Amino acid sequence: MIIAPFVTAIVPCLDEETAIADVVAGLLTHGADAVIVVDGGSADATRERSATAGARVVVEPRRGYGRAIQTGIAALPPETGIVLFVDGDGSDRLDCVPTLLDPIRLGHADFVHGSRIRGHRERGAMSPQQIVAGHLAGWLLRLTYGARFTDMSPFRAIRRDALARLGMRDETYGWNLEMLMRASAAGLRCVEVAVGQRPRRGGASKVSGDWRVGLRAAWAIGTTFLRLARALSREGRPAG
Numbered sequence: 001m002i003i004a005p006f007v008t009a010i011v012p013c014l015d016e017e018t019a020i021a022d023v024v025a026g027l028l029t030h031g032a033d034a035v036i037v038v039d040g041g042s043a044d045a046t047r048e049r050s051a052t053a054g055a056r057v058v059v060e061p062r063r064g065y066g067r068a069i070q071t072g073i074a075a076l077p078p079e080t081g082i083v084l085f086v087d088g089d090g091s092d093r094l095d096c097v098p099t100l101l102d103p104i105r106l107g108h109a110d111f112v113h114g115s116r117i118r119g120h121r122e123r124g125a126m127s128p129q130q131i132v133a134g135h136l137a138g139w140l141l142r143l144t145y146g147a148r149f150t151d152m153s154p155f156r157a158i159r160r161d162a163l164a165r166l167g168m169r170d171e172t173y174g175w176n177l178e179m180l181m182r183a184s185a186a187g188l189r190c191v192e193v194a195v196g197q198r199p200r201r202g203g204a205s206k207v208s209g210d211w212r213v214g215l216r217a218a219w220a221i222g223t224t225f226l227r228l229a230r231a232l233s234r235e236g237r238p239a240g
Helices: 020-030 046-053 065-074 094-105 128-145 160-166 175-185 211-235
Strands: 006-013 034-039 056-059 080-085 111-115 156-159 190-194
Touching (some): 006 046, 006 065, 034 065, 046 056, 080 094, 094 111, 111 175, 128 211, 175 211
Antiparallel strands (some): 080 156
């Protein structure tokens, strides 16, 4: 009898009381065995609603998307075999969780990335700058590593042992791009699946809703690509 790997979802969030309970419940319904909500110091009822819905809540008051994710990874249950990453604003289509998990469960992939650009994307779900950024990142990754990604979606799943080998470091919004680059450079079996996107159900966008924040995030993504490309080259990880 084959025992399916234990799946833990990590959900970083800040002031997302409107959506978080449904996100936690949806994850537990669609394939997650445990949910860790990493709260960035919410001033609303995000923590309480997360816990009531069945999540373990970990508080990380220091700002930084990557830092929140690292805090969630440090809190993973020891039995975790697959780590699932999901946003807490309700924009990810949680009915697509099995689509992310199945290639890993079946032994066909180490890392599965969900593309919001592919699949059904509801009107207003993504800003123009997010779409352009996804295409640009995909072009850079294909040019440098031969990888074929179309987005920088945070909705993704990875084998825990593979994640541990990547050596993730970024503490900002560059985390998602860093994982794509490191997974490609490390030769992981990478698969991209269509997951589409819905408009956010709660909270305020930390990137796309404000052009100033969006520009800072774009700068972080651009500098992350250049810095990490140089670092991976020094590490001797082959491109392509």
